[in-house]
Amino acid sequence: MATFTKLPSGSWRTQVRRKGKYASETFLLRADAETWARETERRIDRGEPIHSDRSATKTFGGLIDIHRQDLAEVGMMIGRSKEASLECLRNRLGKLRPVELDRERIIAFAKERAKEGAGPVTVGIDLGYIKTILTHAAAIHGTVVCAEALDHARIALRRLGLVGQGNERDRRPATTEIDAIVAALENNPRQVIPVGRIVRFAIATALRQDEIARIRWEDYDPTGKMLLVRDRKDPRRKSGNHQRIPLLSVSGYDPCALIEEQRDAQERSSKRIFPYNGRSVGTAFRRTCQDLKIVDLRFHDLRHEATSRLFEAGFTIEQVALVTGHKDWKMLRRYTHLRPERLHEIARRDAA
Numbered sequence: 001m002a003t004f005t006k007l008p009s010g011s012w013r014t015q016v017r018r019k020g021k022y023a024s025e026t027f028l029l030r031a032d033a034e035t036w037a038r039e040t041e042r043r044i045d046r047g048e049p050i051h052s053d054r055s056a057t058k059t060f061g062g063l064i065d066i067h068r069q070d071l072a073e074v075g076m077m078i079g080r081s082k083e084a085s086l087e088c089l090r091n092r093l094g095k096l097r098p099v100e101l102d103r104e105r106i107i108a109f110a111k112e113r114a115k116e117g118a119g120p121v122t123v124g125i126d127l128g129y130i131k132t133i134l135t136h137a138a139a140i141h142g143t144v145v146c147a148e149a150l151d152h153a154r155i156a157l158r159r160l161g162l163v164g165q166g167n168e169r170d171r172r173p174a175t176t177e178i179d180a181i182v183a184a185l186e187n188n189p190r191q192v193i194p195v196g197r198i199v200r201f202a203i204a205t206a207l208r209q210d211e212i213a214r215i216r217w218e219d220y221d222p223t224g225k226m227l228l229v230r231d232r233k234d235p236r237r238k239s240g241n242h243q244r245i246p247l248l249s250v251s252g253y254d255p256c257a258l259i260e261e262q263r264d265a266q267e268r269s270s271k272r273i274f275p276y277n278g279r280s281v282g283t284a285f286r287r288t289c290q291d292l293k294i295v296d297l298r299f300h301d302l303r304h305e306a307t308s309r310l311f312e313a314g315f316t317i318e319q320v321a322l323v324t325g326h327k328d329w330k331m332l333r334r335y336t337h338l339r340p341e342r343l344h345e346i347a348r349r350d351a352a
Contacts, residue, residue: 002037004030018044027099043142060101061094063137070140085129098134098145106130106153110162120164127154127163171301172308177294178203184288193276194265195284197258199302201274204253205245206306206324208233209278209299216271225256232325245323250313251306307332 005013007026014033016023021044027033064086071078078086092109093101110123118126131150137143157163173181178199185196198212207215211229219228225247232241247255262273285299303324310320317329326332 002034002041004033004037006030016040016044028102029099032099039142048142058097059094060096060098060133061090063098063133063143064090064094066141067133067136070136082129085125086133089126089129089133093130098137098143101130101134101149103149103153103156106150107156110153110157114162120162123157124154124163127157170304171296171298172305173294173297173301177292177297178305180292181285181288181294184292185284188288191284193280193284194262194274195281195288197262197265198274198276198281199285199299200253201255201258202299202302203306203309204249204251204255204258205247206303206310208303209282212274213272213276213278213281215273217273218271220259220273222256222259227255229325243325245325248310248313248323250315251309 001017003015003017005015007013011026011028012030012033013026014024014037016037018041023040025033025036027036068078068086092112093105096105106127110127113123113126127150131147134143134145134147134150138145154163182196182199185191185199186194201207202209202212205212205227207229211232214230215227219230221227226244227247228242228244230242232243247259249255249257259273266275282299289295289297307320307324310323317332320332321327321329324332
């Protein structure tokens with residue numbers, strides 16, 4: 001039987017005595033106290049262990065630590081972006097008890113993040129990780145949480161414009177911009193990394209920065225003009241998502257020729273084709289764009305450019321997906337930004 005006592009602070013102390021077992025917890029809201037009491041009674045009836053002093057799950061920071069440990073135990077790695085988000089949440093909300101993550105506190109957190117410059121997508125990701133941590137604790141460890149407060153907060157924040165989908169980027173670099181970037185990089189005597197070659201290779205293959213940095217010589221099949229891309233980005237699978245892609249020379253650059261060019265330029269002992277840090281490549285690209293006064297262009301936009309060039313070459317969505325690795329073909333529709341002047345070339349090709 002559960003008893004509920006309202007404390008002078010306004011919180012509710014819940015005590016459960018059932019079948020000789022005892023458990024006690026304190027909550028800000030009576031509704032949360034009642035939910036915890038019912039779940040605790042069910043656990044006792046099922047013969048499952050109960051914990052009246054759950055020190056590991058007393059704080060939201062503790063739940064984040066448990067989440068990390070559980071994933072590590074089953075060999076699941078946390079990605080760099082997720083790890084950064086979890087660390088941010090731990091610093092901001094880690095000292096709070098799970099029941100203190102009510103609607104008002106979550107909205108206040110989101111407003112703080114927005115003031116710091118976090119966009120609607122970033123704030124939405126933060127809320128998604130908060131829910132992930134809470135539901136993981138509830139499902140795996142029986143921690144009683146109230147997800148309704150988070151859902152209500154998300155609705156309010158969406159109406160305030162602080163949570164939502166980001167604007168789809170449709171920035172395609174002009175040919176003159178690409179030529180200027182490559183020329184500046186390749187004519188810079190202080191540029192040790194062959195970023196100009198990597199830029200051309202990115203447009204030829206639609207590979208991401210990190211994917212380019214990971215490919216090995218053993219992954220390259222010059223006879224079949226194929227390349228094995230390891231651990232491609234996938235929201236459902238963090239590792240082992242390997243894919244063989246064709247190396248097509250339809251983008252204005254020949255990827256096989258670029259690989260052979262790289263073979264002649266680098267040391268034979270390297271196991272990777274482009275043995276460089278992806279971040280260093282991105283930094284050099286960004287600095288060069290700044291020097292050339294090229295605005296609003298990112299290295300990742302080269303993947304967009306490469307994908308659009310595949311469509312301009314006449315490939316279908318399902319064929320382009322074999323190169324880009326997109327599992328959801330709907331995601332590829334945003335890359336079908338054909339340049340108007342290309343229609344003349346397509347018309348001439350079809351007429352022939």
